[in-house]
Amino acid sequence: MIKIGILGAAGYTGGELIRLLINHPEAEIVFANSESNAGNLVCDVHEGLMGETDLRFTAEMPFDKVDVVFFCFGHGKSWAFLNEHDIPNNVKIIDMAQDFRIAAPTHDYVYGLPEIHREEIKKCAHLANPGCFATCIQLGLLPLAKAGLLCHDVAVNAITGSTGAGQKPSATTHFSWRNNNMSVYKVFEHQHLHEICQSLNELRPKNAPKVADTLAEKPSEGDITIDFIPYRGDFARGIFCTEVVKFDGEEGSATNPTAEQLSALYTDFYKDAAFTHYCNAAIDLKQVVNTNKALVHVDKFGNKAVITSMIDNLLKGAVGQAVQNMNLMFGIDEKAGLRLKSTAF
Amino acid sequence: MIKIGILGAAGYTGGELIRLLINHPEAEIVFANSESNAGNLVCDVHEGLMGETDLRFTAEMPFDKVDVVFFCFGHGKSWAFLNEHDIPNNVKIIDMAQDFRIAAPTHDYVYGLPEIHREEIKKCAHLANPGCFATCIQLGLLPLAKAGLLCHDVAVNAITGSTGAGQKPSATTHFSWRNNNMSVYKVFEHQHLHEICQSLNELRPKNAPKVADTLAEKPSEGDITIDFIPYRGDFARGIFCTEVVKFDGEEGSATNPTAEQLSALYTDFYKDAAFTHYCNAAIDLKQVVNTNKALVHVDKFGNKAVITSMIDNLLKGAVGQAVQNMNLMFGIDEKAGLRLKSTAF
Amino acid sequence: MIKIGILGAAGYTGGELIRLLINHPEAEIVFANSESNAGNLVCDVHEGLMGETDLRFTAEMPFDKVDVVFFCFGHGKSWAFLNEHDIPNNVKIIDMAQDFRIAAPTHDYVYGLPEIHREEIKKCAHLANPGCFATCIQLGLLPLAKAGLLCHDVAVNAITGSTGAGQKPSATTHFSWRNNNMSVYKVFEHQHLHEICQSLNELRPKNAPKVADTLAEKPSEGDITIDFIPYRGDFARGIFCTEVVKFDGEEGSATNPTAEQLSALYTDFYKDAAFTHYCNAAIDLKQVVNTNKALVHVDKFGNKAVITSMIDNLLKGAVGQAVQNMNLMFGIDEKAGLRLKSTAF
């Protein structure tokens, strides 16, 4: 049994992580840390656990009793926490925040997207779990990036559920406002662009254009950009994304694949993925809600392809992927604890 | 033109009142008071007014320039405000809060339910506008109360939209929680019981049982009670209510009306009502959403009747009824400014 | 491995059953019968199964290869099917329809509510799975029935998700109509009253009043009734129910339990239940959505108790309970395949 500690256990991701681990066949929660909720029953705080656990939140952090710690902090707090606390070397860390997603000489965190980093993940001690939008958008574009087919700016539209906005009530998560509403935010300026660009550039062949991270740099001549518009959806779970890509040359040539070639490219790219599937038919969001799956579909029109990709933002977009990564890090069945019944309706 | 001042103009009811008055053919908003929003454009704060008004919030309260003031404060603040401010005698007051809904020797506010108090409303200077649940439940029960047919405890279930919970974000108005959820609150203890009991007792014939206000008193032998369960609905606007009433004696006798007799009783009771209609067919909530209408329907089963009543909580349940009352108080067309297109979908 | 055949596999309950069984550790689907979909991939028809199964619908019914058959037909068709087909004696039957829920000399089906029939279920070959409303309402009332505390008519209000209306599109399941809407149907006349009354009468002590099935008989003097109003909710999954019960005598006496006594009564009644839990705190629907759990809570006011009970209509209200029954019938872990992560949001 993998012994687990959770920090920030009273938030949304903390709750969803507990809902997963409670039924994980090879995991055991040793502590769920929350200062503000110390002593309270976990099932009194987190929806959906009634009758399933007697676990209580604790203010303690007994790192010597665990094999791995999940950081379910807000962004920026993981770094601060590590500066103030010592975690034994033999304890692995899985960080849900964005603090270590960008590779740097100052840290050894592996970016935890199994579709491209499975082998590194298996060996790592410290893992930075990808962002929700970042996961969904990358899964739509990675096969093209690797094939050197991203040669023009990409139009990305992605609609997220309200759980993406976290637990704290606010004007834009107020039911009266959000119900039956639609809006955009952080247009072209969402922070997940950093990690998306990092992965796309990592995979691209040398002769393919660089993907400029427009949040950090002005694109140079020849660079391409990810033009990402995030939408606030009037549902609670899920991210639904479309990506429009333009190709050059005659259809069927090496630079402009046909629909069949795209289908083959994606199918091959994801043939070993545990949870990401290419679908030949059109897809809809509820196929993945409450699962760790990602579905991807591609349509071709003239010299353009329209990719549809989708995930559950709290699962494949957060703690589901984190548990998948944990499974890989501990050498157990990648799907353990993640064979989830989709809500479907 | 009726010249109008609004206090508490930045809240939900304040906003809805402005949305109504902006198109009212005989009303003119002189000031919309909000200290925290003073100087801001009303259309920047209140959804749905873009392009329709240049009005700005003000911290001023020029009572000498208005004919009527609407109090859109939270409960308890109207009383406090009046203790601290002088409002000229010639300025009428319409209070949205519950401060003056219960008749008392200490005030002269008329309870503003036109279906029972039209004549008093026409003559009054100070009006206490009814609560949303209270309006909906009363409209379902008043014809029976007046006919002396409320002889047993009444089972009331009423589901309200999230706007009933006000503008301030909270755990139970968080979209992630409320979406697709259902729950109850203040079971048997909702504060609107006070005004409901007041009206039912006001109308009842001498020989009919007293309706005990269980919030204020223990029922005496022979009293009846209103057993009211409020539900939080996963929609934004509207109250949908069922009331189950038990009769005595043979069906068709004076104490146990037939379905046809009930239909006739309700139709007659509401024959002069401007916005309340009895329907012979079953009704659904969206028939009244975004209108000032109330619809009522009655089914009969054995010695019981099931009444369905419904309103838009922000309109007939709040500022729509307030404008209806204003129209009556100023002797103009009762429907002025209230011929609203229902949303329907 | 329990070998399973499914008839009517292309409908809502058929799909949900497949979603459950695909991950059941001791079950194997041998055939999923659907004439109209014969040859089609199950994952192309049922939302949420993409990437999880290669199963195809078949027009065949190889009963000799299975241990148990699930009938996922519409009501009335199970009876007809059995008249036209021979099912080997060694094949158990679990019927989702209402055809055999009422005990009769003409059949040997056990009514599959484990909270009251666990021992009979373990031994039976033929099982009639309870209705969704019926399950939810019974779980709220059974402890009182057994204790002889149902002495007055019970006011029942239950709100169901749209999946309760089945897969066939209709006016009242059209999104444009149902979204943000609320309505009632089959008021006091829902067919589940039959099975509810059967169970309540089965459990009641001899001296307690009979519960009259008002659909089938006129109540006699002294009988009590279940006054059930079904509501159409604007969500897809779940049933949320309140039941108001009146007691006689002094609070704390044998006939009028206190809140604490009620809590103890319910806790004790469900102490061995695998999925039904009594909660001392108020509950909300999403705690059970996408799980096989039922939650029950009781409030006490004067001489009345308000019970809140809730389930997922497709799981504990249909195929989840059916799988629970199958587990009992085959002597395996009652929770096998039913440790489901709640959707929570």
Place this chain on the structure above:
Amino acid sequence: MIKIGILGAAGYTGGELIRLLINHPEAEIVFANSESNAGNLVCDVHEGLMGETDLRFTAEMPFDKVDVVFFCFGHGKSWAFLNEHDIPNNVKIIDMAQDFRIAAPTHDYVYGLPEIHREEIKKCAHLANPGCFATCIQLGLLPLAKAGLLCHDVAVNAITGSTGAGQKPSATTHFSWRNNNMSVYKVFEHQHLHEICQSLNELRPKNAPKVADTLAEKPSEGDITIDFIPYRGDFARGIFCTEVVKFDGEEGSATNPTAEQLSALYTDFYKDAAFTHYCNAAIDLKQVVNTNKALVHVDKFGNKAVITSMIDNLLKGAVGQAVQNMNLMFGIDEKAGLRLKSTAF
């Protein structure tokens, strides 16, 4: 009073048209034709009209008694109807379908988008009312088209409410499927592309690239395209659209306007529009729901602009605009009957 006849009066647009006209100060419905509903009360068929009208559907079509006829048929039926019926020359026609939206020598219908055709509309006898997506997308792009600033392919994403799919229940309008779901359809192939391209080409300066109607023709070298992805939203009313446009040259030059220049361009273009407003702040869909308004907002990032445009699909996207056109055709106040209270919540 304008005397009005409605054909196809029992459908969604027919119902919404009646909801508008019932309160129009200068209009009178003479007949509402529906063969299948002949004799039925309009308020029994169309949600939201209870208590407001005694009008009944009729199978008659007394064209001699009306000034204008609205065709609320499905697409293709207007043409067929006119082939089979004679409508007097003095009766104006407003067609809701797409039959006459594309100019042709065979008909004299004016394309009824007041923002570009107000003068032609005032003089016309036959009007083709624009499509819902087409209206929303055009209002986002017309100022750029006229200024010759559409020089690259435009990425358009537009999310529509379920009422856009019509009244007939189907798999994708089933509440159980659509609730909390998201999907795309007719990707790059929506039929409204025809009319969008027609308007954009009509307004473009001679030196600007042609907009190729990709449904009808293969783009030639130098043409640009409208890459339109329609989404099915999980709300009932409204269209929310983003359009991404790329400019050339230095920011601030004639070919690459700054944010301020774009704001000025749009503000000026819509300065005389009765219902279309440019907003400097970000906008959200519920600002227009249940109104005839269109709101447009533009953000600028590097050499790209992101336009947000939105309407209520049944009003500005259908019958609201039709009534606006009627008002222009009869020389009355353009806003008559269209000062609608937004739902806001």
